[in-house]
Amino acid sequence: MMRHHCSNRCFFKFLLVTVVGSMVILLSRVYLRSPLDFENGLYEFISVSNQSTIKAQRVATQQQEMLREITKSTSLRPMPSHINDKSAAQPTSISKGNVREEKTLNRTNMNSSYPNTTLSESTSTTTFVPLVEPPDCVGEFPVRCFVLTKIEKTGSSTLFAIFARYVRSHRLNILMQTKFVHIDWRRPKGRAWDIGPGRVTRADVLINHARYNKSMIDQYVRKGYKYVVIAREPVSWFKSAAKYYDFLFGKQTPQQILYNNRTLYAPRSEASGIATWFHLHQLQWLGFNYHRDKDNMTAIRQHIDWVVPKIDVVMLNEQYDASLIILRRRFGWSYTDIFYSKYIITNSKVTQLSVNATKKLLSPEVNLGEKILYDRLNETWWSQSELEEDNFWEEVDHFSSLNSDVSARLCQQVFSSKREVTISSSQWHEALNLTFDTCHNLLKLKYIPMMEDLGSYALGNRYKYHERFS
Template identity: 25%
Template sequence: MKGGILRCRIKSVSATLILWAVIAILLLMYYGSAVTKDWNSSELSYSKLDSQESQRDIREPTQARSSEVRRIVYIRIPKTGSSTMTMLVWRFAWARNLSVLAVNPKFEGTRDRLTHKMFFLPPPGQKYDVMAEHVLYNKESFSNYLAEDAVYVTMLREPFSLLYSTLYYVPAFQKTITEVNKIEAYLKNPAKYDNTAIMAGRSYTKNPQSSFLGLRRRDFDNEGKIQELISSIDRDFPVVLILERLDESLILLRRVLKWPMKDIIYSVENVNSAKPKLKITPEHREKYKKWSLADHKLYNFFKKKLEESIEEAGPELQEELAVFRKYKMDIARYCRFQTIMDEDMLFTESPYNERFSITRKDCSLIYVEPLVLISNIRKRQHAYPFLSPSL
C-alpha cells in the first residue's frame, strides 16, 4: 500500500516537472520570437556578426578613434546625476585603457580639494588622462596631476530639485530633520541646518553647486563674485550639462568630444526612489531662491545657454536626438534579453554614427555598479609599477 502511494507521488511530481518544463520552453519561444519580430520591424538593422566581421574591431571606427577627445575631467557635483555621467567617463577610459585619477577609497566622499595624499601619483613625467571624482574644482591644483589639454565638463541640476534630493538622501538630514516634510521644516530655518553634514567647510544645502565649482563660502551672497564664477566656468568648460535635459546635453557634449554614439549610451545610476511626494508651493521655491542665490544664477545661466545651443542646432539635433533615444531603448531591451538571443547586436551606419555592435560585454559595462568598475580600473592601473602611458 505504501509503495503504491509512493509511486503515485513520484508520478505526480514527474508530471508537475514536465508541465513546468513545457511552460518554460513556451515562454522562451514566445519571448524569443517577440524580440526577433520587434528587431526585424525596427528601422535599424540588427544581425549576428558573421565570422569575418567578428575578426575586425568595428566598435570603434578608426576615424572616430583618431579624432576623439580622450582627456576629460568631469567635476562631479553630488546629487546632480553625477553617478550616471561618471559611469560614461569611466567606461570610455576603461575601453581605451586610459589612465584614470581614482581617489583612494578612504578619501571617497570627503569632497575636499585635490591633494597628492588622495591617490596614487602617476609615474615621473606623466599625468592622468581622466578624472571623475567628488573633489572641489581648482584648475591650478588639477593641472599638477591631469593632462593640460584635458576638456573640463560638469553637470548642473535645478537647485530646488537638488535640495529635495539632498534632504532625503544625506544621512545627516535623516537624523536632524525628523519631520516627514523635510523641505518645509528646512525652509522654516535654513541657517539652522546650514552646517549639517558640512563638506570641506561648505554647505550641502546652500549653493552646493557653486561651492564645488570654486565659490567661497564668504562670497555666497556677493553678486560680483557670483558673476565672476559664472564667467570663469563659461570660459573653461566648453559644455555644461543640465540634468533636466540630459539627452540633449550629451548630444552637444558628443559633438565637442567627437565621441562615437555608442559611448554616450547610459543607464541611470543611484536614483533615490524613496522620496515622498510633497506639496511644493511657489513660496517655498522663492524662499530657497533667496537663500541659495548663487546656485540659481549659475543654473539659470547655463540652462539658458544650453537651450540656445539646442535651438541654434535646429532640426538636425532633434533628428540625432531621436536616433540616440532609439538606440538607447533598443540597447536596454537587448541587454535585458541577451540570455535568450545569444547574438551580438549590430547598428547600421546613420548620418550620426558609423556602424557599431553591442555585445554581452558591453551590456556588463553599461549596467555594472560604479564601485565595481572603478575598483577594476584601480586594479588594472596599479597592478604594475607604472601606469600605462597615455594613448
C-alpha cells in the same frame, strides 16, 4: 693595592662599554635609514658580508631621500595605448623629481583585466622608474583627456559611469582618490590621491568627486583637457538632495529642512572641499570660496563670470540626452560610448515646495546664488550652435529611443545568447556592435562595484572604497 687594582679594572670596563656604545650609535646613524630602525638595521649590517651590496643599498637610500615624491606600486600594469604605442608622439620630457619605487614579484598576474601581464619575484632589487611627462592633448580627436566636476544630485553618477567605461575601454590614465569617493586636494599626491595605471606625471582624465581647483587640475591633468560640467535647476536639485540625504537629518521633508537653519546650513566634512549639504552647493563644487564669500552677492556673480567661460561642455540634467549628443559630437565618440542606465535615481517630483518656501529657497539669504549660476549655464546651453543644426532634435529622439531599447531588449539578447548584437546603421551612426562587456558594464555593474573596479584598475590594492580619511 687590591682596591687600586679593582678600581683600575672597573674603570677599563666602564671605558670599554662607553666606547662600544658610542660605536654602535655612530654605526646606527651612518648605516641606518632611520635611527628608529636601529635593531633591524644593526642586524642587517652585521649579517651582510658583501660590502658591495651594502654600498649599493646605501646609495639607493641616499637617492630615495633626495627624491621629492615616491609612489609605491604593488603591481605592474601595461601602459596605456598612448604610451605603449611607438608610433605615438614621444614624451616631451622626463620628470626628474617624480619617481616610483617598484619591487617586482615572481609570479603571473591572475587579474583577468591584464591577462598578458607577468610579474617577476626573484630579487629584492629596488629600481627607480622616472615618471613620463605625457604630450599635450590640444587638438586631440577623438577627445581622450577631459575633466568632469561631479556635482552631487545632478545626474553626475550616471555621467561618471559613462566616462568610467570609456576610461577602461581606452586604457586611459586617471587621477583617482585612494579612499572612498572624494578627492581631498589638501592632502598630498601619493597619499590621498594618485595617477594610474601608467607611470606618468599627468592624468588623461579626472571624473570623480573633486571640487574644481584650476591650479591643481592644470598641474596634474594633460594640457589641453576639455572641461565638462553638469548642473540642475536649483529647486529641483534641493528637493532631490533633501530626499536623498534625509537619513542624515531624521527623515525631514524638503520644506522642513528649508525652515530649520540647523539643517539648512548644516556643516559637512570638508575632505571634499564642500562646507555644507544644502547651501550654495553647486557653486561650491565649482570652486566658490564659501567661507569667505557666502554672504557676498557681488563675489558670487564674479565667480560665476570667472568659471562659466572655462567650461567646454555644459550639460543640463533637464536636457540629459541632448547634452550627451552634443558631447558625443564634440568628442568624436560613438553611440556605444554614451549609452547609459541611470544610477542613484531620486524622484524629486513627489515632494512639492509651497510658493513661499520656493521664494525663501531662492532668496539672497539662501540659494539665490544657485539660481544665478543655473540661469547663466542654461543660457549658455541654449546658445550652442548644435541646437540650430538640421535634424538635431530628431537625433536626440533617435538616441533616446535606441538607448531605451538597448537596456530593455538588446542587451537581454546579448545576455541570453552570449553573442554580440549588431544595431543597424542610421543617418546618425554606423552599424554598432553591442558586446557582452558593454552590456554588463551598462546594466549589471552597480555603482560601488564600478567605483571599486575603476580604483583597482588605476591604483591596484591601494584603493580602499570603504575607508575614509579622518
